[in-house]
Amino acid sequence: MLKKYFKDVENKSATLTDGTPVKDVYVRWLIDENDGAINFAMRRFEIKPGAKVPLHGHVQDHEIYILTGNGVFYNDSGQEEIVNPGDVVYIPPNEKHGINNSGSENLVFLCLIPYLKE
Amino acid sequence: MLKKYFKDVENKSATLTDGTPVKDVYVRWLIDENDGAINFAMRRFEIKPGAKVPLHGHVQDHEIYILTGNGVFYNDSGQEEIVNPGDVVYIPPNEKHGINNSGSENLVFLCLIPYLKE
Numbered sequence: 531m532l533k534k535y536f537k538d539v540e541n542k543s544a545t546l547t548d549g550t551p552v553k554d555v556y557v558r559w560l561i562d563e564n565d566g567a568i569n570f571a572m573r574r575f576e577i578k579p580g581a582k583v584p585l586h587g588h589v590q591d592h593e594i595y596i597l598t599g600n601g602v603f604y605n606d607s608g609q610e611e612i613v614n615p616g617d618v619v620y621i622p623p624n625e626k627h628g629i630n631n632s633g634s635e636n637l638v639f640l641c642l643i644p645y646l647k648e
Numbered sequence: 649m650l651k652k653y654f655k656d657v658e659n660k661s662a663t664l665t666d667g668t669p670v671k672d673v674y675v676r677w678l679i680d681e682n683d684g685a686i687n688f689a690m691r692r693f694e695i696k697p698g699a700k701v702p703l704h705g706h707v708q709d710h711e712i713y714i715l716t717g718n719g720v721f722y723n724d725s726g727q728e729e730i731v732n733p734g735d736v737v738y739i740p741p742n743e744k745h746g747i748n749n750s751g752s753e754n755l756v757f758l759c760l761i762p763y764l765k766e
Contacts (some may be wrong), residue, residue, distance in 0.1 A: 593760070
């Protein structure tokens with residue numbers, strides 16, 4: 531068993547899965563392969579007010595839980611979802627998605643992603 | 649993309665992985681196979697004050713994020729961890745673990761578990 535406090539994990543500038551940096555978006559990898567987690571990873575994102583994660587896609591699905599703040603999740607099929615604390619978002623594999631912080635405080639959420647195996 | 653609010657998901661009496669009921673412990677399966685999630689599931693647990701999840705084990709690992717309340721996670725090696733909001737716990741595969749709500753309010757946490765494949 532391994533316990534840590536989220537603030538003790540480094541808050542890094544976020545990048546897309548292809549390495550593209552995303553301005554004013556930060557990520558803590560709370561639980562990952564370095565902790566022995568082999569199936570999926572837990573990340574905690576902070577998106578500053580006005581910042582955006584551009585539309586992008588990848589084979590990994592996402593399971594998301596909104597902790598604080600308000601924002602919009604959208605995909606390339608015209609679906610838009612306003613999110614608030616306590617909302618859950620599931621993004622299936624390969625669905626292109628983007629996120630805007632439309633509020634006045636940080637949009638903070640957990641976003642879990644699988645380590646895929648052949 | 650699928651969005652829901654956690655309160656719109658049924659809060660069920662919890663059971664251990666072998667089906668044993670656990671008194672005063674409730675679980676919402678926020679994202680699971682019914683949503684198309686094939687890699688892992690997101691559950692939100694509520695443990696009432698004084699309630700306990702007894703020591704038990706299984707092959708699935710757990711990734712846990714404490715939302716509210718206070719409690720103790722322990723294993724069968726004598727390790728005990730006091731948890732508070734913002735704490736993260738990783739429980740490896742097959743490590744026996746138990747949880748006590750040692751506080752005066754509900755102990756609420758997200759607990760994610762893989763769907764294992766051969």
